[in-house]
Amino acid sequence: xxxxxxxxxxxxxxxxxxxxxxxxxxxxxxxxxxxxxxxxxxxxxxxxxxxxxxxxxxxxxxxxxxxxxxxxxxxxxxxxxxxxxxxxxxxxxxxxxxxxxxxxxxxxxxxxxxxxxxxxxxxxxxxxxxxxxxxxxxxxxxxxxxxxxxxxxxxxxxxxxxxxxxxxxxxxxxxxxxxxxxxxxxxxxxxxxxxxxxxxxxxxxxxxxxxxxxxxxxxxxxxxxxxxxxxxxx
Amino acid sequence: xxxxxxxxxxxxxxxxxxxxxxxxxxxxxxxxxxxxxxxxxxxxxxxxxxxxxxxxxxxxxxxxxxxxxxxxxxxxxxxxxxxxxxxxxxxxxxxxxxxxxxxxxxxxxxxxxxxxxxxxxxxxxxxxxxxxxxxxxxxxxxxxxxxxxxxxxxxxxxxxxxxxxxxxxxxxxxxxxxxxxxxxxxxxxxxxxxxxxxxxxxxxxxxxxxxxxxxxxxxxxxxxxxxxxxxxxxxxxx
Numbered sequence: 001x002x003x004x005x006x007x008x009x010x011x012x013x014x015x016x017x018x019x020x021x022x023x024x025x026x027x028x029x030x031x032x033x034x035x036x037x038x039x040x041x042x043x044x045x046x047x048x049x050x051x052x053x054x055x056x057x058x059x060x061x062x063x064x065x066x067x068x069x070x071x072x073x074x075x076x077x078x079x080x081x082x083x084x085x086x087x088x089x090x091x092x093x094x095x096x097x098x099x100x101x102x103x104x105x106x107x108x109x110x111x112x113x114x115x116x117x118x119x120x121x122x123x124x125x126x127x128x129x130x131x132x133x134x135x136x137x138x139x140x141x142x143x144x145x146x147x148x149x150x151x152x153x154x155x156x157x158x159x160x161x162x163x164x165x166x167x168x169x170x171x172x173x174x175x176x177x178x179x180x181x182x183x184x185x186x187x188x189x190x191x192x193x194x195x196x197x198x199x200x201x202x203x204x205x206x207x208x209x210x211x212x213x214x215x216x217x218x219x220x221x222x223x224x225x226x227x228x229x230x231x232x233x234x
Numbered sequence: 235x236x237x238x239x240x241x242x243x244x245x246x247x248x249x250x251x252x253x254x255x256x257x258x259x260x261x262x263x264x265x266x267x268x269x270x271x272x273x274x275x276x277x278x279x280x281x282x283x284x285x286x287x288x289x290x291x292x293x294x295x296x297x298x299x300x301x302x303x304x305x306x307x308x309x310x311x312x313x314x315x316x317x318x319x320x321x322x323x324x325x326x327x328x329x330x331x332x333x334x335x336x337x338x339x340x341x342x343x344x345x346x347x348x349x350x351x352x353x354x355x356x357x358x359x360x361x362x363x364x365x366x367x368x369x370x371x372x373x374x375x376x377x378x379x380x381x382x383x384x385x386x387x388x389x390x391x392x393x394x395x396x397x398x399x400x401x402x403x404x405x406x407x408x409x410x411x412x413x414x415x416x417x418x419x420x421x422x423x424x425x426x427x428x429x430x431x432x433x434x435x436x437x438x439x440x441x442x443x444x445x446x447x448x449x450x451x452x453x454x455x456x457x458x459x460x461x462x463x464x465x466x467x468x469x470x471x472x
Contacts, residue, residue, distance in 0.1 A: 126322075133319040135290060137332050138308045147331075151322040 007205025011213075014206055021183075025207075026214065029187040032100050032174070033167045036107035037115075041160045044112045048119030048159075049145045052127050063120065069113035074106075078173030081106045085177065098179040103187070106173035111163035118162055122155030123148045157226055161219055168215050188214070239300050239307040239386050240266035240418055242287065247296030248442075249282050256282045257442035259296060264387075264420065266301075269413050271429045271450070272422040274439035275471040280422040281316075283439065284389050287420065288313050309336065311387040312380035316395055318372040320364040325356055325371075328364045329379045336383060350378040354408070370401030377408055381417070388412060390421040394428065406432060426466060430454055438462045440471065 014022050051063060083089050085097040085105075096102045126148055134144050149156065171189035178185035180194060188211045195204035241263055248258025257279035264270070264287065272280045285291040286298065289308060300307035312332075321328050329347035334340065351360045354374040359367060364375060373393055380388060390409070394402040409432065413419050423429055429436065433450035440461045446453055457463045464471055 130319065130321070132290060132313075132315060133321075136288065136313040137335055139335060143335060147321075 003201045003205060006202040008209055010202050010206035011209040015210065022210070024183065025186055025188055025191055026210065028100065028185075029168065029189070029211075029214070030218075032103045032187060033107065033164060036104045036111060036167050037160055037164045039104070040108045040112040040115050040163050041156075043108070044115030044163075045119045045149060045156055045159070046145065047112075047116040048121075049123045049149050051116075051120045052123040053141065053144050053148065063117075066113050066117050066120070070117050072110055072113065074110055074170050074172035075176065077109050078106055078176030081109065081173065081177045097177065098181060098185060100178070100185060102177040103174040103185060106177045107167045107170060110170060110173060111167050114166055115159045115163040118159035119152075119156055122152045122159065126152045126155075154226070157222065161222060164218060165215060168211065168218075238266060239302045239310045240264055242298060242300050242307075244286070244293075244298045245296055247286060247293040247298060249279075249286055249291050250294045255442055257286070257439070258293070260444050262437070262444065262447075264418075266386075267416075267418060268434045269409075269432055270420045270435040270437060271433035272420065272437045272439060273424070273426075273429055273465070274445075275465060276424075277441075278439040279442040280439055281391050282442075283437075284313070284391050284420065284422060288389050310385055311389065312383060312385040314373075314376050314380050314388070314390040314393050316392040318369075318376040320367075320372055320375070322363065322365060324361050325364045325367065325375055326351060326360045328375055329382050332379060332383050346382055350382050354378050354404070370397050370404070373397060373401065374404060374408070377405060381408070381412055385417060387418045387420070390419070392422050392424065395424065402428070426454075438465070440465075 051059065051066070081102065082097065084091050085094070085102055086092055087097075096105070127144075130144075130148065130151075134147065139147070169189060171193055174185075174187060175190050175193065178187070178190065180186050180190040186194075188207055192204045192207045192211070195201075195207065244260060244262040244264075246259045246261060248260070249256045260283075262283075272283060274280050282291055286293060288311060289304075290313070302310070321331055323331070326344070326347050329350050330340070330343040333343035333346055338346075348360070351357055354377075356367075356371060356375065359371065364372065367375060373396075377390075377393065380390075388409075394405050397405065406428070409419060409421070421432070429450065436446065436448065436450045436453040437444055438446035438453065438457075438459070438461075440459075445459045446457060446462050453462065454466065457466055461471060
């Protein structure tokens with residue numbers, strides 16, 4: 001219990017001391033995660049919409065696989081990305097291992113199925129509502145997908161936030177592909193893991209509280225910007 | 235100049251769902267003018283016939299042939315559903331949507347939408363999400379959306395089924411105006427009074443087949459078939 005109280009106090013001290021190293025870690029965490037969320041949303045949302053409006057032979061199987069991929073073990077993703085990016089791997093020539101880019105790649109792989117799956121569900125429900133109208137208006141498939149993505153944007157925002165939630169707290173994959181290198185690839189979660197390993201529980205907890213606060217602030221900011229809860233304007 | 239899509243000839247068409255015949259086989263000609271009302275008891279196939287005309291249902295057998303090519307025909311007709319389908323957008327954007335789909339620029343589309351919003355007395359709600367409108371307002375809005383594209387053919391599936399008298403009156407006024415402006419209208423209804431008020435022609439459906447087809451006046455005064463007589467008496471048809 002003392003560790004928790006001490007951790008909270010340390011968190012406040014760290015924030016108010018404007019510790020440069022801490023802000024570097026926070027910024028890198030945000031940079032990696034937000035970039036991964038944007039890329040995964042750009043891939044996952046149209047994928048979810050496409051799955052919702054198209055009928056093809058292995059559609060059910062595809063959706064089942066996509067849902068199963070939501071539970072991808074990050075450590076396994078990290079390992080595969082590591083092998084791909086290592087010198088002897090197919091993308092070794094790009095020299096991306098132990099860089100923030102490698103961490104972004106791993107996070108994109110982890111959260112794309114999650115964003116695609118939630119998007120698919122949201123757009124499938126909206127498609128059921130809109131189906132007759134959009135067919136009646138003689139829309140093309142492209143126009144349908146564009147309309148559905150636009151009108152389901154609030155639900156799609158939830159999909160992105162779910163992706164953000166998973167990515168910001170992820171440690172297994174980015175530890176493997178990033179290497180937790182000080183001033184280069186150290187983010188909040190890998191720093192917490194390091195401090196815990198060193199037995200610095202209070203400091204690790206302080207970083208943990210900052211991580212939670214960060215997740216809440218980003219969620220609130222996005223909800224506020226997008227006016228999600230304004231009933232007449234959603 | 236857009237070519238005329240009517241008359242439409244439906245020949246020997248039938249629609250089946252899960253092996254069960256819903257309508258047909260029917261032969262039907264839709265002329266290029268008039269106000270036709272399709273009547274019949276529940277399950278007689280009114281909605282399916284409307285969807286068949288509009289192309290939302292494909293005939294299992296038979297053909298439907300427009301006076302124009304199919305693409306022109308599809309773009310020159312509008313459908314109003316029994317339960318209004320509102321886009322999750324403002325009332326104004328619900329009207330501009332089909333106009334923009336047709337390639338009309340945003341400013342012109344907005345001007346047309348404002349004109350229609352004013353015509354249906356929804357100025358105060360024009361920037362509200364359409365899903366928060368009342369049932370009557372939604373149906374007026376979906377009718378305005380359908381008419382804004384200036385269709386040659388307007389199909390309405392029981393547009394006033396869930397509305398009170400005042401909302402029904404407003405919808406009927408809009409329909410009569412559209413009819414006078416030259417829009418060909420086909421509509422289904424259960425309401426015999428509404429049929430008498432609006433129809434020039436009647437199609438009476440029973441168990442998926444056309445039992446009567448002709449002038450409204452003679453249908454209401456001297457229905458020929460037993461089923462139509464019973465329907466007009468208010469008897470329950472099995």
